Amino acid sequence: MGDDLMDNIVSLCKRRGFIFANSDIYGGLSNTWDYGPFGVEFKNNVKRAWWKANVHCRDDIYGMDAAILMHPNVWDASGHIKQFHDYKSDCKTCHKLFKIADLNPVRKKSPKGKGLSNGVKDKNICPDCGGKLTEARPFNLMFKTYQGVVEDKASLLYLRPETAQGMFVNFLNVLDSCHPKLPFGLAQIGKAFRNEVTPGNFTFRTREFEQMEIEYFVHPDHADKKLEEWIEDRFNWYINLGIRKENLRKRLHGQDELAHYAAACTDIEYKFPFGWQELEGIANRTDFDLKQHGESSGKDFRYFDTESKERFYPYIIEPSGGVDRTTLAFLVDAYREEEVKKRKRVFLSLHKDLAPIKVAVLPLLTNRAEIVELARNICQDLKKKYFCVYDDTAAIGKLYRRQDEVGTPYCVTVDVESLEDRKVTVRDRDTMNQDRIGIDKLKDYLKQRLAG
Numbered sequence: 100m101g102d103d104l105m106d107n108i109v110s111l112c113k114r115r116g117f118i119f120a121n122s123d124i125y126g127g128l129s130n131t132w133d134y135g136p137f138g139v140e141f142k143n144n145v146k147r148a149w150w151k152a153n154v155h156c157r158d159d160i161y162g163m164d165a166a167i168l169m170h171p172n173v174w175d176a177s178g179h180i181k182q183f184h185d186y187k188s189d190c191k192t193c194h195k196l197f198k199i200a201d202l203n204p205v206r207k208k209s210p211k212g213k214g215l216s217n218g219v220k221d222k223n224i225c226p227d228c229g230g231k232l233t234e235a236r237p238f239n240l241m242f243k244t245y246q247g248v249v250e251d252k253a254s255l256l257y258l259r260p261e262t263a264q265g266m267f268v269n270f271l272n273v274l275d276s277c278h279p280k281l282p283f284g285l286a287q288i289g290k291a292f293r294n295e296v297t298p299g300n301f302t303f304r305t306r307e308f309e310q311m312e313i314e315y316f317v318h319p320d321h322a323d324k325k326l327e328e329w330i331e332d333r334f335n336w337y338i339n340l341g342i343r344k345e346n347l348r349k350r351l352h353g354q355d356e357l358a359h360y361a362a363a364c365t366d367i368e369y370k371f372p373f374g375w376q377e378l379e380g381i382a383n384r385t386d387f388d389l390k391q392h393g394e395s396s397g398k399d400f401r402y403f404d405t406e407s408k409e410r411f412y413p414y415i416i417e418p419s420g421g422v423d424r425t426t427l428a429f430l431v432d433a434y435r436e437e438e439v440k441k442r443k444r445v446f447l448s449l450h451k452d453l454a455p456i457k458v459a460v461l462p463l464l465t466n467r468a469e470i471v472e473l474a475r476n477i478c479q480d481l482k483k484k485y486f487c488v489y490d491d492t493a494a495i496g497k498l499y500r501r502q503d504e505v506g507t508p509y510c511v512t513v514d515v516e517s518l519e520d521r522k523v524t525v526r527d528r529d530t531m532n533q534d535r536i537g538i539d540k541l542k543d544y545l546k547q548r549l550a551g
């Protein structure tokens with residue numbers, strides 16, 4: 100079922116213009132994907148919902164948009180140059196590359212095929228061909244590039260592996276320009292790059308990806324409490340946007356899993372068809388980052404509390420989520436198949452804030468110019484408020500199926516009677532119920548049902 104569901108989703112994404120394989124005509128660039136016309140609307144809606152909840156609806160968070168390229172000292176101070184590594188090994192016979200973490204204990208079938216037993220693969224043997232593997236070698240996950248015309252060490256730059264550092268290095272700028280009091284946070288959405296050995300599962304893990312990150316600065320004494328609050332807050336965000344509760348869970352990191360800067364971390368995981376996987380990590384990064392940048396730059400990164408007259412390094416609570424994997428989770432969770440009149444109906448039961456198209460306006464007949472004109476006018480008028488489309492390229496049944504598959508909450512149909520009674524039919528995506536509504540009442544009708 101899991102594989103079938105993923106296949107169905109990948110195929111729907113291509114068929115309906117959500118996600119295409121990158122550079123497809125040249126055979127594709129592995130694990131790189133492009134968002135098509137409805138994919139970009141959908142992903143933008145996910146980002147908008149995140150920004151609204153975390154920046155616009157709060158008084159204590161400021162938005163930011165830092166550059167992808169940064170001074171190389173940033174990555175030295177952050178520990179990424181020294182510590183942001185994976186270990187790899189390759190086969191001397193077939194030359195396939197393996198990530199060491201993937202060669203660790205695996206579950207495999209017992210020889211007699213009776214159930215499962217815990218088997219440990221030999222780390223020195225190629226699981227594909229049985230050849231010998233080379234010694235494990237560390238490799239840095241950061242993408243390198245050069246600034247300027249000379250490609251030498253002095254012009255070496257990195258594509259950021261996380262958006263977080265752009266916020267840390269601007270901490271003093273925000274203090275000086277906005278004068279916030281603790282606790283306060285910075286929020287940013289942007290691209291990040293990691294040269295992973297084993298990406299995969301469609302858009303779940305890709306080398307180029309987008310992050311939604313918050314860096315929330317708190318007094319060290321309040322860090323544990325704020326961490327718990329953020330875990331709850333972020334968990335509820337997914338539920339409020341329609342993710343089914345049974346498909347979402349929190350998972351506390353073991354001490355051995357923690358990143359070099361973190362004191363504690365809890366992941367929010369989604370039950371994908373390929374297993375439980377992380378959507379977002381909420382970490383207590385302690386004062387590691389501000390201290391590192393303070394010491395490395397020679398600037399004073401301590402916060403001065405005017406009431407207690409105390410000067411200290413704030414702790415940072417960081418809810419860090421992936422845009423692409425969150426978008427994929429919303430898509431998987433919304434995918435529905437049902438039988439209607441002996442035919443399979445596929446639809447995306449997306450939250451209305453996330454649906455790429457809010458309303459489709461469809462003429463029942465295209466051989467009557469007045470119907471087409473009325474439908475086009477209604478669509479044009481609604482466009483001022485919602486993302487709407489007009490479509491008359493097929494019979495009505497097919498048009499409905501198309502809109503169902505992209506998750507359009509409402510279809511407005513204009514027919515011959517509309518010319519007489521000035522009414523249209525509004526069809527609900529999930530229930531397929533139809534209401535006959537006066538054209539002059541249509542905006543109010545939709546306003547009650549579509550927020551924003």
Ligand SMILES: [Zn+2]
Nearest residue numbers: 190193225228
């Ligand atoms: Zn091999």
